[in-house]
Amino acid sequence: MESQREKEKEKDSEREEDTDSENDEREEGRECQKLRDKKKEKRERAKERREKRRQQISLLRTIPYSDHQRWWSADTIALVTGANRGIGFEIVRQLAMHGLTVILTSRDVAVGEEAAKVLQEGGLNVLFHQLDIVDPSSIKVFTEWIQQNCGGVDILVNNAGVNFNHGPDNQLECAEQVICTNYFGTKNIIQAMIPLMRPSSSGARIVNVSSRLGRINGRRNRIGDLTLRRQLEDVDSLSEELIDRTVTSFLEQVKDGSWTSGGWPQTYTDYSISKLAVNTYTRIMAKMLSDRPEGQKICINCYCPGWVKTAMTGWAGHTSPEEGADTAVWLALLPDQVVTGKFFAERRELVRMLRTIAKSSLNQPT
Known part of the structure; x- marks a missing residue:
C-alpha cells in the first residue's frame, strides 16, 4: 500500500515536471515570438523611413538649380569611371542632363562606346x-588624352569597383582583385587626376562611391581590433601607409587561411575592407587638399548609393540605379564646395552617434 502511494506521488511529480517543462517551452516560444515581432516591426519602420526619404529626394530632384546655384556650364568636364552600366551609367546621364560635358569610361571599349552612343543619341554631351x-599604362594613355582634348577635369566620380564574395567564403584571387580595384585603383586615378583638376572659384570635386559596410564604427561588419579601429578613426595620426598595411595584412591572412579569426568582417569581407580603405583614404585626402590656395581648392567626399538593383547585387537591391546615382550627382554639383572629407547617403551626412571607441577606452583599467 505504501509502495503504491509512493508510485502515485512519483507520477504526480513527473506530471508536474512535464507541466512545468511545457509551460517553460510555451514561455520561451512567446519570448521568441516577441523578438521576431520586434525585428519585424524594426524592419517595417526602416522600410517606411527609407520610402519616405526616397519620396523626399524624388521631390527635391524636381526642383531645378537656380542661376545663382549653377556654378557649372557646358565647358565643365566631369569624369566617371566604370560607367558603362548601372550606377556609373546613371551618374553620367544625370550629370549630362544638367548640361555638363561628361567623360564615360570603362575597361571594355565595345560596351563603353555603346553606352556612350545611347546617351549621345539622346542629345547629351558625352565622350x-x-x-x-x-x-x-591605361591610366597614362588616358591622362594624356585628357590633357590634349579637354585641358583637365572639374569633377571626378570614382565609381569603378568589383565585388565577388556574397557570404563567408573567401578566396585569395577574388580578395586581391577586389582590394586592387576598389582601393588601389581608386587611389591610382585620384593621384593621376589631381594635377589635371582645373582651378576655379567654385573648386574641383571628387566623389568616391563607397558603402556603409566600410564604416569604421558601423554597427555591423566592423573590424574587431579595437586598437586598429582607433588608429583608423584618428585623422591626425591616420596615414596612407596605415591603410595600405591594413589591407595588406588582410590579404596575407586570406592567403594563409587565418582571416576568419583575425577580427575581420565575416560577410562581404573583401568588399567591406576595400570600402573601409576608400572611406579612410577620402578623409586623408580631404586633409591633404585643404591647404591648397583659393581658386585651386578640391573637395573630396564619399557616399553609399544603397542596395541598388545592378549586376553587382544580382539585381536583388531595393533601390534603382537612378536613385543610387542621385547623391553622387548632388555632391558633385553642390553650390557650396566647402564640404569635404565626409560620408553621405541619401543626400545626408552619416554622422557617427556616440564615440564607442572613446567610451570603451575610458572604461579600460589604468
Whole structure:
C-alpha cells in the first residue's frame, strides 16, 4: 500500500515536471515570438523611413538649380569611371542632363562606346575613352588624352569597383582583385587626376562611391581590433601607409587561411575592407587638399548609393540605379564646395552617434 502511494506521488511529480517543462517551452516560444515581432516591426519602420526619404529626394530632384546655384556650364568636364552600366551609367546621364560635358569610361571599349552612343543619341554631351584603373599604362594613355582634348577635369566620380564574395567564403584571387580595384585603383586615378583638376572659384570635386559596410564604427561588419579601429578613426595620426598595411595584412591572412579569426568582417569581407580603405583614404585626402590656395581648392567626399538593383547585387537591391546615382550627382554639383572629407547617403551626412571607441577606452583599467 505504501509502495503504491509512493508510485502515485512519483507520477504526480513527473506530471508536474512535464507541466512545468511545457509551460517553460510555451514561455520561451512567446519570448521568441516577441523578438521576431520586434525585428519585424524594426524592419517595417526602416522600410517606411527609407520610402519616405526616397519620396523626399524624388521631390527635391524636381526642383531645378537656380542661376545663382549653377556654378557649372557646358565647358565643365566631369569624369566617371566604370560607367558603362548601372550606377556609373546613371551618374553620367544625370550629370549630362544638367548640361555638363561628361567623360564615360570603362575597361571594355565595345560596351563603353555603346553606352556612350545611347546617351549621345539622346542629345547629351558625352565622350568615351577606355580606362582600366588598375593598369598604369591605361591610366597614362588616358591622362594624356585628357590633357590634349579637354585641358583637365572639374569633377571626378570614382565609381569603378568589383565585388565577388556574397557570404563567408573567401578566396585569395577574388580578395586581391577586389582590394586592387576598389582601393588601389581608386587611389591610382585620384593621384593621376589631381594635377589635371582645373582651378576655379567654385573648386574641383571628387566623389568616391563607397558603402556603409566600410564604416569604421558601423554597427555591423566592423573590424574587431579595437586598437586598429582607433588608429583608423584618428585623422591626425591616420596615414596612407596605415591603410595600405591594413589591407595588406588582410590579404596575407586570406592567403594563409587565418582571416576568419583575425577580427575581420565575416560577410562581404573583401568588399567591406576595400570600402573601409576608400572611406579612410577620402578623409586623408580631404586633409591633404585643404591647404591648397583659393581658386585651386578640391573637395573630396564619399557616399553609399544603397542596395541598388545592378549586376553587382544580382539585381536583388531595393533601390534603382537612378536613385543610387542621385547623391553622387548632388555632391558633385553642390553650390557650396566647402564640404569635404565626409560620408553621405541619401543626400545626408552619416554622422557617427556616440564615440564607442572613446567610451570603451575610458572604461579600460589604468
